[in-house]
Amino acid sequence: MPVGPYQSPLAFISDAELDAHHAAQPVDYQAAPQPAGLKLRGVEKRFGDNLVLRGLDLDVPAGQFLAIVGKSGCGKSTLLRLLVGLDEPTGGRIEFVDEEGEAAEPNSRIVFQEPRLLPWFSVADNVAVGLGDGVPKAFGRREAERALKGVQLSEKSKEWPSKLSGGQRQRVALARALVSRPGLLALDEPLGALDALTRIGMQDLVTNVWRELGFTAVLVTHDVAEAVHLADRVIVLDEGRISLDLEIPRDQPRRHGDPVLAELEGSLLDTILGKA
Amino acid sequence: MTTVDTFSEGRSLRRIREDRTPSAAIGYSDPPKGAAEKAARANDGKPRRPRSVSGVALLPFLLPVTLVLLWQAGSSFGFISDRIMPSPVAVVAAFWERLLSGELARDVGVSGARALSGLLIGGSIGFLLGIANGVSKLSEQLTDTTLQMLRTIPHLAMIPLVILWFGIGEEAKLFLTSLGVLFPIYLNTYHGVKNVDRDLIEMGRIYGMSGWSLFRKVIFPGALPSIFVGLRYALGIMWLTLIVSETIAANSGIGYMANTAREFMMTDVVVLALVIYAVLGKLADVIARTLERAALSWNPAYQR
Known part of the structure; x- marks a missing residue:
């Protein structure tokens, strides 16, 4: 299956400028992404008296696409924030492992429900933010252009974010997360605010970049259909515990309306709503 | 393989482009865009400017200019004493x-x-x-x-x-x-x-x-x-x-x-x-x- 017109932000060209830069400043921006696996042991998160996560054990192999679903307030967003280091667990531990199972330092990124673009930066500059500080300007600009091409927004690179539609803004946010080639990409209901058709386009885009770049993806969503469509594996979180762990036995790309997926979706919904 | 450009995205792109056409810029925003533009060009092949632009631009100055003229007239005809208020000319x-x-x-x-x-x-x-x-x-x-x-x-x-x-x-x-x-x-x-x-x-x-x-x-x-x-x-x-x-x-x-x-x-x-x-x-x-x-x-x- 060809992956279409998608161009990897990883597909670096080694032209003279870049070589010169690397000679002068031996930082390895081109390091291949190391998908980071996750090992959670008894992870607990407490806000005051409120125990949001109750001793989670979870193994996510490197490169897997994991979806976490559950009712609102089940702790799925809290878990995601722990995974990318936005919060610290109050108990248990989170370890990151590489493909061989060795401990690894993950390069993790998160995409939120709202795009969180800097309105005073152009689209390309917003994407370049993803490369972090101290990156040479010319390099940053070229990488940003490349990542924008990846999310099919090249023609918007010089626009202000305020000129973009909601779906386009979210694509910029995705490009910003991908430009640094993360080993772990956390997606916190990234498509929640989009209309149905834009959503389908974005789902395909997410599938494409994941297949292309091979990072570990953790998607939090309340849309069970979306979880089943995108993920290798879906876990259901209920009152801070994993109440269901389900493999999705279908190769990507998946067709919308696949009966096997529809059946999985139904049983997942039953579990979440407590009818099973 | 489905591409990202679903038609909903495509439509919003098109809408942005349309907004930049001159017809939109001078205030015709009703749906039959082509028609509005044609009408605007009907005169001599150039887009017609709204007639009142210069009038609108001058409007804020109407009041101060009138006041200064009245003031000058009052001074010239001796209604306003020089000790109280000089004439604008002065x-x-x-x-x-x-x-x-x-x-x-x-x-x-x-x-x-x-x-x-x-x-x-x-x-x-x-x-x-x-x-x-x-x-x-x-x-x-x-x-x-x-x-x-x-x-x-x-x-x-x-x-x-x-x-x-x-x-x-x-x-x-x-x-x-x-x-x-x-x-x-x-x-x-x-x-x-x-x-x-x-x-x-x-x-x-x-x-x-x-x-x-x-x-x-x-x-x-x-x-x-x-x-x-x-x-x-x-x-x-x-x-x-x-x-x-x-x-x-x-x-x-x-x-x-x-x-x-x-x-x-x-x-x-x-x-x-x-x-x-x-x-x-x-x-x-x-x-x-x-x-x-x-x-x-x-x-x-x-x-x-």
């Missing part, structure tokens, strides 16, 4: 005379320099305090209450004390002007920094920004709209303070010019001083607005 004559003698340039220069240095000193202090208190909890707790307390004292009430401290020299004017502009700039900078979107700051931290780079890329641009409000407010206070302090005691500047003229009953020069203040005030505001527009061009509220 004011223009006074302007011309002082322009030629070089007094005007000197006085305006002196006043302008006072205003600017006051703004620079007071503005910088207010700006730095506003940033510091917006960013640092410690600094806020140390100084904010004090500043809020001092802010409520009308700075012109300090004049007797200021004269005792500095006499009637430049320092007194500089001190008063600085004090006057400090607070609006402080308050608005502080408010701007405090109100920068927390989500954006969190995003910045996730992407490895901290300290200076977080300030430069997120906090300062986010606070800028509010800082500009403070600046424009401060400009008003700057002129006000300067006028008052120059009128009390000075040996140069526009206020001095007006005060001396009063002693000799030269009402034309007094009115000239008022006009100059008005023009300088407007000029400062125009400059601030231009800066604002340039610096905030990303903000939809300032586009076009």
Whole structure:
């Protein structure tokens, strides 16, 4: 299956400028992404008296696409924030492992429900933010252009974010997360605010970049259909515990309306709503 | 393989393009765009401009021009005494005379320099305090209450004390002007920094920004709209303070010019001083607005 017109932000060209830069400043921006696996042991998160996560054990192999679903307030967003280091667990531990199972330092990124673009930066500059500080300007600009091409927004690179539609803004946010080639990409209901058709386009885009770049993806969503469509594996979180762990036995790309997926979706919904 | 350009995205792209066509720019926004444009071009092949553009542009000047004409007529026919109010022509004559003698340039220069240095000193202090208190909890707790307390004292009430401290020299004017502009700039900078979107700051931290780079890329641009409000407010206070302090005691500047003229009953020069203040005030505001527009061009509220 060809992956279409998608161009990897990883597909670096080694032209003279870049070589010169690397000679002068031996930082390895081109390091291949190391998908980071996750090992959670008894992870607990407490806000005051409120125990949001109750001793989670979870193994996510490197490169897997994991979806976490559950009712609102089940702790799925809290878990995601722990995974990318936005919060610290109050108990248990989170370890990151590489493909061989060795401990690894993950390069993790998160995409939120709202795009969180800097309105005073152009689209390309917003994407370049993803490369972090101290990156040479010319390099940053070229990488940003490349990542924008990846999310099919090249023609918007010089626009202000305020000129973009909601779906386009979210694509910029995705490009910003991908430009640094993360080993772990956390997606916190990234498509929640989009209309149905834009959503389908974005789902395909997410599938494409994941297949292309091979990072570990953790998607939090309340849309069970979306979880089943995108993920290798879906876990259901209920009152801070994993109440269901389900493999999705279908190769990507998946067709919308696949009966096997529809059946999985139904049983997942039953579990979440407590009818099973 | 499905591409991302689902037709919903495609449609919104097209809509953005359509918005940029000239027909939209001059206010035809009804659906049959092609038709509207054709109608607009029907005359002589050029898009028709709305007829009333020049009329609308001149409208704000109608009232002041009429008032000046009435004033001149009142003076010319002897309804208004020269001792109470000079005629506009007399004011223009006074302007011309002082322009030629070089007094005007000197006085305006002196006043302008006072205003600017006051703004620079007071503005910088207010700006730095506003940033510091917006960013640092410690600094806020140390100084904010004090500043809020001092802010409520009308700075012109300090004049007797200021004269005792500095006499009637430049320092007194500089001190008063600085004090006057400090607070609006402080308050608005502080408010701007405090109100920068927390989500954006969190995003910045996730992407490895901290300290200076977080300030430069997120906090300062986010606070800028509010800082500009403070600046424009401060400009008003700057002129006000300067006028008052120059009128009390000075040996140069526009206020001095007006005060001396009063002693000799030269009402034309007094009115000239008022006009100059008005023009300088407007000029400062125009400059601030231009800066604002340039610096905030990303903000939809300032586009076009």
